Amino acid sequence: MDCDSKTFTYIWEVNLDEFDRVSNLYSPPFSSWNGSVEEPWQLQFYPHGKMSIASSCLALFIVHRKLHHVEMDYTLMLINQKDENETLSVDKHSTFENSEDGFGPGPCIDDDRLDSPPSEGIYDPDRGFLVDGKIKIGVRIPTDPIPIKRKVDNMVSFTWDLSLDRYKAVPNEEDLLSPKFQTINNGEKNTWQIQVYPNGVVPELEGFLSLFLVHRGKDAITTQFEISLVNQDPTKSYRYTMEDTFSHDLNGWGEREVIGRRYLTNNTGFVFGDNVRFEVRIPLDDVSINKLEKEQAIVPFVWEVPLADMTSPTGEYLLSPKFMTWNSDESDTWQIQLFPNGIKSEKKQFVAAYLVHRGVKKVDTSFSLFISNQNEENTETVTMENVKFKYDLHGWGANAMVKRSDLEDPEKGFLFDGKKIKIGVQLATDHIPLKKTDSVMVPYTWEVKVEDLKLGTGKYLLSPNITTWNGQNKETWQVQLYPNGLSTEDNKQVSLFIAHRGDNEVTSRWSVSVVNKDPKKTESRTGTNLFGYDLQGWGSRTFIQGSKLRDESEGFIFDGKVKIGVELPSDNITLSIDNECPVIKEAPACEKCPAVVDSPVTKATPAGNPYDSPRPSPAGNPYGSPRPSPAPINASLHNLYRELKLKTPDGSEFSINHIMSFESIEKLISNLMRLSGSSSNYQPSISSYKHID
Incomplete structure (x- = not known):
């Protein structure tokens, strides 16, 4: 392989004895550089020719492995290994638009055969192209110098998986920032974030991904780094290597036009599960990279359980109040699950305890679960590292935490005030403190008859009014249910939102669920959002497939009814229901309860993964950041x-x-x-x- 500041020559040696029956070969990947942008390539070779190519031409092609526009001059070559003067070449000019099409063919020889291994035409050993069963083919392409100017041995990486649904919701000129991470350079701590503009950093780049590394802090720093949009096939990843000076807080360097956002699909390899993956490699001193999440405060949650409440039989459990942790701007909700008399009969003499995650989002975390003892040395503790919580009420813990007899024995030290135990968990959380929520999160269930779900697309039901208290202020809410979706673009999914009633602004936690007989299969969405005007709502346009909801075998139907669960915060006042019918109706007698109301015409947001984080209901920009549910039900209702x-x-x-x-x-x-x-x-x-x- 030869290279200088202007051209790069790649030679590929092909052993035909190994590929005598193979019709199509790809070379190992190789790269050229366009400024700081790495361009990945492969050669494609058909030893036995290709039907669309004359037999007098070498079926050799060059393939660009990125999804952006590149226009380039290049030379395809067939090397004569006995006499360099007999090497064949052909100059080409092509425009590469995607990552699959190759351009060629290679050199041609009139009235000759270039498609007849093992011994005819150019494969005749006497001609010098084939030596010891091997031929050499190659390409010469233009390149800039490799941008890394000095070798850095200690490069470390930080990877950020960004929800594809969240990515798609961001409009032009708006950005997303990764969790912070840190490096140590010359004894100084530096903080960084990946900055992504999913729909372009400026109006003229709408539809393209813009990607930058940003420095957090006022002190200037000069460093090398590599920032990437990762593909499952590493040769198709978009990598940008640079050395720049970051002069002020949020000063960033990167690439304004990485890839068209339409290419971020499972078919192109850029989607990992439901996420898009970004990576930064950056030098540091002899200290491993330090994600700030690993420096999160380890905050305990302690649940006091009266011994008198621990009467559940074997296999039945108690759930603690809910509590929350925060990872950047995303929250996770947890509970402790306690089996006072064991989870199974063979372990009924033991108390079993688990930490359970609430919600369908998958979460990886480490934690310590403990039962306190008045003598701290005797506290029973179970610590678990890097475990995955996969579904709602999925738990990790111990089926034999402590003997029930020891728990009840005052001499053993587990009883406090002679009548209660203290069981708790330690979890990492960001700057938003771990908080207890069960004392304020109040449940309400709305039962909807199956026959009331036979509405057309765009028509919805409203639940009875739900009243909560914020200090001395009363807040009113309703659940908004579209049994056949907000619009035809929702593909017959059920759309479901929690809506605030009133013109005052309220920021509130919320949880909405479609209840299943098997709690593990309950479909839930949670969030903390600003409700800014009457009937503004948050939830999901694609909450659950309509056919799945109506199929009795799926477990969502209870005696001919569907149960919609809601949890809202209320300050020490029981959540109340104003009436048993939707508030918007034609007469107080409720002859048509629940009411059916036509929705306003709104532009639909893209359908999303129903298992992803909470998505706002629509209105306005279809690619916007979280948006509320439709405007008031009908213009005539203003008076x-x-x-x-x-x-x-x-x-x-x-x-x-x-x-x-x-x-x-x-x-x-x-x-x-x-x-x-x-x-x-x-x-x-x-x-x-x-x-x-």
Whole structure:
């Protein structure tokens, strides 16, 4: 292999004795450089020729292994191993647009055979092209110098897996930042992040991925680094090697136009599970790379369990209050699962305990589970490293944590105040503190009859009002269910959202579930989001397949009903339900309960993986960052009220419990005033009344 600052020659030696019956061969991958951009290539060779190529030409092609535009001059060669002057070559010019098509063919010889191994034509050993059963073929291509100017022995890597659904939701000119990671250079700690613009860093690059490494901190630093969009086939990864000076906080270097976002699919190898993978390699001193997540605070959660509550029979369990940890801006919800009398009969003399993850998202973590003892040295602890929680209520722990008899014996030290035990877990969390949520997360279940699910696409049901308390402020919520999807683009999925009622802004945790008879199969979404206006909602357009929901064998139907579970925070006041029917209805008698309401016309967001992190309901930019559910149900409802409390000029108060227009309200009040003896000449107007709600 020869190279200088302008051209690069790659020679491939092919042993035909090993490939005598093979019709199509690929060379090992090799690279050229376009500035700091690495361009990967392979040669493709058909020893026995190709039908579309004349037998007098060598069926040799060069293939570019990236999905972007490259226009290039190059030379394909067949090396004469006995006389270099007899080497054959052909100059080409081609435009490469994708990672599959090859360009060629190689050199041609009139009235000769270049497709007839093992001994005819150019394969005649006397001609010098074939020596010891081997031929040499190659390519000469232009290249810039390899950009790394000095050797760095101690390069380490940081990998970031980004949810594909989250990636697709980001509009042009908006970015995502990876978790922070650190290196030590000359004794100084440096903090970094990967910065991704999924839909282009500037308007003219909309539709392309932009990728940068950014430095966090005010001090300038000069360093080499390599940043990559990773492919399952390493030869197809996009790698950019640079040496630059990072001069200020969030100063970044990288590539503005990496790849068209349409190519990030399973078929192209850029998707790992449900994620897109990015990698940074960067030099550091003799200290291993240090993800900040590994420096997270290890915060304990302790659950006090009265001995009187530990009466469950073998195989039945108690669940602790829920608590949360944070990884960057994503939260995880956990519970401790306690089997007071063992998980199985053969272990019934032991207390079993597990840490369980709530939600369908897969999570890798390490933790310590413990049962406290008044003598700390006797605390029973189980520590597990790098375990994977795969589904809702999946747990790890011990089926024989401590003997039940030891737990009850005051002399053993496990009882506190003579009547309760303390069981806890230690987990890593980011700067947002581990917090107990069960004292404020209050459950509500909405049961929907199966026959009420027979609605067309774009039509939805609203649950009864759900009331929670935020300090002294009452908050009202509803569940919004589209049994056949918000739009035709949702592919007959069920769309489900939790919506806030009222014009005030509220930031709240929430959880919405479609309950299954088998808790492991319950479909759930959770999140913490800002609700900014009336009927703004969060949830998922693709919550669950409609056919799966309606199939009784799948376990989502309970006595002809589907159960929708909701959990919302409420400050020490029991969550309340205003009525047993949806609040938007034609009459208070609920003849048509639940109501069916046509949705507004909205532009659909792309359908996503129903098992991914919570996706907002639609409105506006289809590729936008999290967006709310549709605007208010119907424009005509802006001047309709289900219950309007009014005060007349004489101070009388009364409520109107029908949905009525303002005009109808005025007529009603006028008639009431006549009946009460007031002047028949009085003409009420809406401005005459105080709206108490």
